[in-house]
Amino acid sequence: MGSRAVSLSSLGLTGRGGANPDITGIAVDSREVKEGTLFAAMPGSKVHGAEFIQYALRMGAAAVLTDAKGAAIAADLMADAGVAVVISDAPREALALTAALWFGAQPATMIAVTGTNGKTSVSTFVRQIWIEMGLSAVNLGTTGVEGAWSAPLAHTTPEPITLHRTLAKAAANGITHAAMEASSHGLDQRRLDGVTLRAAGFTNFTQDHLDYHATFDAYFDAKAGLFARVMPEGGTAVINIDDPKGVDMVAIAKARGCEVITVGRDGGDLHLTGQRFDATGQDLRFAWRGKTYQKRLELIGGFQAENVLLAAGLVIACGADPAEVFDTLPHLVTVRGRMQLAATRDNGAAVFVDYAHTPDAVATALKAMRPHVMGRLIAIVGAGGDRDRGKRPLMGQAAAENADMVIVTDDNPRSETPADIRAAVMAGAPEAMEVGDRAEAILRGVDALEAGDALLIAGKGHETGQTIGDDVLPFDDVEQASVAVAALDGRLA
Ligand SMILES: CC(=O)N[C@H]1[C@@H](OP(=O)(O)OP(=O)(O)OC[C@H]2O[C@@H](n3ccc(=O)[nH]c3=O)[C@H](O)[C@@H]2O)O[C@H](CO)[C@@H](O)[C@@H]1O[C@H](C)C(=O)N[C@@H](C)C(=O)N[C@H](CCC(=O)O)C(=O)O
Ligand SMILES: Nc1ncnc2c1ncn2[C@@H]1O[C@H](COP(=O)(O)OP(=O)(O)OP(=O)(O)O)[C@@H](O)[C@H]1O
Numbered sequence: 307m308g309s310r311a312v313s314l315s316s317l318g319l320t321g322r323g324g325a326n327p328d329i330t331g332i333a334v335d336s337r338e339v340k341e342g343t344l345f346a347a348m349p350g351s352k353v354h355g356a357e358f359i360q361y362a363l364r365m366g367a368a369a370v371l372t373d374a375k376g377a378a379i380a381a382d383l384m385a386d387a388g389v390a391v392v393i394s395d396a397p398r399e400a401l402a403l404t405a406a407l408w409f410g411a412q413p414a415t416m417i418a419v420t421g422t423n424g425k426t427s428v429s430t431f432v433r434q435i436w437i438e439m440g441l442s443a444v445n446l447g448t449t450g451v452e453g454a455w456s457a458p459l460a461h462t463t464p465e466p467i468t469l470h471r472t473l474a475k476a477a478a479n480g481i482t483h484a485a486m487e488a489s490s491h492g493l494d495q496r497r498l499d500g501v502t503l504r505a506a507g508f509t510n511f512t513q514d515h516l517d518y519h520a521t522f523d524a525y526f527d528a529k530a531g532l533f534a535r536v537m538p539e540g541g542t543a544v545i546n547i548d549d550p551k552g553v554d555m556v557a558i559a560k561a562r563g564c565e566v567i568t569v570g571r572d573g574g575d576l577h578l579t580g581q582r583f584d585a586t587g588q589d590l591r592f593a594w595r596g597k598t599y600q601k602r603l604e605l606i607g608g609f610q611a612e613n614v615l616l617a618a619g620l621v622i623a624c625g626a627d628p629a630e631v632f633d634t635l636p637h638l639v640t641v642r643g644r645m646q647l648a649a650t651r652d653n654g655a656a657v658f659v660d661y662a663h664t665p666d667a668v669a670t671a672l673k674a675m676r677p678h679v680m681g682r683l684i685a686i687v688g689a690g691g692d693r694d695r696g697k698r699p700l701m702g703q704a705a706a707e708n709a710d711m712v713i714v715t716d717d718n719p720r721s722e723t724p725a726d727i728r729a730a731v732m733a734g735a736p737e738a739m740e741v742g743d744r745a746e747a748i749l750r751g752v753d754a755l756e757a758g759d760a761l762l763i764a765g766k767g768h769e770t771g772q773t774i775g776d777d778v779l780p781f782d783d784v785e786q787a788s789v790a791v792a793a794l795d796g797r798l799a
């Protein structure tokens with residue numbers, strides 16, 4: 307896209323006083339501004355992006371998109387430079403729409419999923435179903451871009467420039483279908499407002515991210531934005547109505563003029579009526595608008611049935627034949643780091659790795675393992691530093707209430723003192739064993755496994771590093787589980 311130039315107005319923006327320069331690129335970070343760039347100076351959580359307008363002008367910015375506060379911060383500088391200034395009272399939304407116009411293409415059929423837990427799982431299952439149906443599909447989110455085309459991503463919902471650059475590349479690579487995660491940060495910051503969605507899904511709503519959102523209501527409102535604002539009228543909302551907040555989402559989507567597909571155990575258009583568990587998976591019985599189906603799922607965990615049915619609902623919402631969608635379900639495979647069987651001891655005891663990092667997820671993951679396990683359940687749990695502090699004792703409590711033995715360890719302490727985070731988790735699990743070093747905690751957990759037992763290593767899932775201070779040390783729960791099992795069962799050379 308190097309030498310491309312388009313007018314500011316063709317990006318949907320009007321410069322003050324009618325200014326309409328040619329734009330050769332867009333950037334939200336002044337350090338990425340080049341000659342001809344439109345610099346989006348956004349209000350930040352730490353600093354206003356307008357503080358960097360001076361630098362952007364020196365690098366040759368042709369226009370600045372900002373809010374009234376930003377315009378005031380750099381008024382003299384911008385007047386002196388004669389740069390085009392666009393002032394918006396919704397600058398992040400304007401940036402999202404501009405990024406969509408600049409990059410110009412996205413996979414034709416797109417869905418987004420929000421909710422506290424299950425976004426990565428649902429979007430990955432949507433992608434797997436599409437691929438099973440012969441379509442060229444990807445999912446985008448916490449685990450990057452995966453499927454028929456792949457790329458790394460630093461965020462669950464990337465900021466608009468990265469997002470639309472990625473979507474345009476995916477489209478250029480022949481991707482016609484994409485399922486993305488809508489994080490509450492992403493929705494709050496309008497990161498996906500420029501994406502054209504066919505359908506949107508809601509999984510559940512419990513505690514997380516109260517470090518960022520001021521209240522539970524603010525956190526809910528951010529998520530509700532997917533249905534209240536981002537989804538076009540005429541789109542279809544696919545909503546888990548077992549969660550009380552799902553019922554509120556249905557009302558919000560209907561008020562917006564959206565079609566609604568409800569999914570649930572207690573009822574719904576897609577209604578889970580039966581579930582039978584065994585050591586390697588489960589059989590599901592469900593009804594789609596009154597017609598009954600029975601399908602095998604090679605997945606551990608009762609909640610995965612909810613995720614899979616939500617995913618099926620989303621694919622149906624995009625126009626697929628329901629029977630054809632349900633035929634793909636036996637082919638679905640574990641989402642990386644989500645109830646993933648990592649290793650098995652010689653005595654048959656299994657070690658699972660899961661990304662449970664909220665109180666509800668810890669409880670759900672452990673409860674979900676019970677029907678698959680005859681012996682004891684051992685849990686390894688920790689909480690991240692520089693994140694919601696209120697969830698720490700609740701995560702400990704969720705582990706203590708649902709496992710027979712708990713080991714509290716470190717999970718990305720970041721800038722905090724690891725022992726303080728562990729103490730907060732231990733407050734909810736006073737009987738737990740405390741082992742700061744995660745590798746040692748895994749070794750102890752694996753060592754405790756007797757025949758018929760199972761170990762759940764919670765919190766890091768697919769992650770490949772342990773963040774301590776500013777350092778990211780290589781660490782992979784799946785790998786550590788294998789190493790521990792091999793060492794204890796004498797399989798090491
Ligand atoms: C808390 C949060 O979401 N912050 C996002 C926000 O940054 P901010 O408001 O804090 O930015 P700031 O540091 O105050 O700077 C203000 C502005 O000045 C700009 N700037 C800054 C420095 C400079 O030299 N030049 C410059 O232009 C910045 O690009 C920014 O636009 O806007 C930035 C640009 O759009 C984002 O990159 C940044 O995400 C940061 C990196 C982040 O870590 N976000 C995480 C918490 C996040 O978004 N997580 C979610 C959810 C994960 C989950 O579900 O669990 C995700 O979707 O990944
Ligand atoms: N439907 C569900 N209900 C409750 N817990 C779930 C559900 N689906 C997944 N979980 C739990 O949440 C964890 C994270 O799942 P997943 O990665 O799919 O969620 P996410 O919403 O993408 O998380 P993130 O906020 O990190 O992006 C899983 O490892 C599991 O423990």
Ligand SMILES: N[C@H](CCC[C@H](N)C(=O)O)C(=O)O
Nearest residue numbers: 663689690693717718765766
């Ligand atoms: N996206 C989540 C992931 C948390 C995973 C856990 N391992 C941690 O570091 O807290 C967050 O950043 O809050």
Ligand SMILES: [Mg+2]
Nearest residue numbers: 425426447448
């Ligand atoms: Mg995710």
